[in-house]
Amino acid sequence: MHQVLLYIGDFPLRSFGVMLSLGILAGLMISLWVAQRQGFYYEEVMDLAFYAIIGGLIGARVWEVMFSWDYYSQRLMEIPAIWHGGISVQGAILGGLLAVVWYCRKYRIAVWAMMDTLAPGVLVGQAIGRIGCFLNGCCYGLPNEHLGFTYPPGTDAYLAFGAQPLFPAVLFEASWDLIELAVLMFLYKRKPFNGFIALGYFILYSAGRFTLEFWRGDSLRTFMNFKAAQVSSVITILAALALMFYLYRQKRPLIEDKRSKRVNFKS
Template identity: 75%
Template sequence: MHQILFYIGNWPIRSYGVMLSLGILAGLAVSCYMAKKQGRFVEEIMDLAFYAVVGGLIGARLWEVAFSWDYYSQNLWQIPAIWNGGISVQGSIFGGLVAVIWYCKKHKITVWPMLDTLAPGVLVGQAVGRVGCFLNGCCYGIPHEHLGVIYPPGTDAYYAFGAQPLFPAVLFEAGWDLVVLAILLMVYKRKPFDGFIALSYFVLYAIGRFTLEFWRGDSLRTFMNLKAAQVSSVATIIVALAIMFYLYNRDRQSESSDKLSMKN
């Protein structure tokens, strides 16, 4: 793994930044592909992309800074330095979601169909970005003899555990993202209501994240013996399932009303 891929003059080109950029581009490409297949939202997604990326980066950094305030309060100049790592996937999801909802409301676009269209691209972007985390040596796992990877000096993982083999949690998370992507693509055409794909993404990603946190060695503060990411994952699952239940019932009631009106 290499934190710095090469230099342009004295400027280092970091693998983390490269993979983050590739993740954004790959996610955008997949979202545009999904939009073209449906015959809608192609131009809107291209226009929306800037706001979603900015919102996602801001949310990702603010989430990380908030849960690591003990460090950042003493190193304020590091707060904007996202090129050194230290951004949260969960924060990026929240920030990007806020930006998408704002954009849809501003341009009078129905939110749930748009979120369904974007969900597969988000998963691809997350998977590629997680490879950048691995190359950067951050988001490392706990010591693990059989599945462990030894991180080189200069990485956060080496600073924390030395030359011990550590569980590559982020690679497993990238793999889980692709599994979730495959599931969503299989059910996409048969979704029972608008919002089902996006909400399924939230539930399935949160399940994987909650599980993998048991093998993470760098996780943020804990609450009630759970890690912060696990608490937010549980909250995400509960909220997403509740919204699913509401949307499903709303659509069924609407169908029943339409049938009753036709009979009358």
């Protein structure tokens, strides 16, 4: 477990930044693969990627800073330093989602169909990014002697709990992301309407996040002793279920793009 993998001269190559970059690249490759297999949106995914990545990074950092303002208000120069860690997956999802909706509206692309195409790549990116969180020693769990890891001095986890073994919540979240990916890819060819895969992603991810938050040791608490991430997860699940019901009732065609009517992956 190393925050810094190596030094290039005086420049530290941080594990979090490396895994974040690998996650973005791998996620893009998966979304491009999905677009190629289904027969549409390959070029659009390439064009959209820049805006979605920037929106996701901004959203991730703003969310983290907003909920940790007591810390960042005293360290304003740390706010843009995302390579040190301290980004929120839920903020990244929101920022990336806003960028996707903006792009699709601007270029008249079916929003829900595009979101279905991107969802598998997002999960791969999240899973790899969470490994970066583990290596960085952030997003740590509660003390656990049986399934715990001891974090080294200098990490956020060590500052909070010392040398106690802590539950590796982010590794379990990464595993859940891959399980969710397998489920959604199985359902992809069977989706009854555009948006089914994307909304399924929001529901499954939020359910896993809500559960794992019981073992997180760094989360903010809100009313009734629930954590902020749990509250936002419940809201996300309810909103996604409502949208899923609405889209099912609408029975929209599986593809609204005039250039292609194919929805199933090529054999």
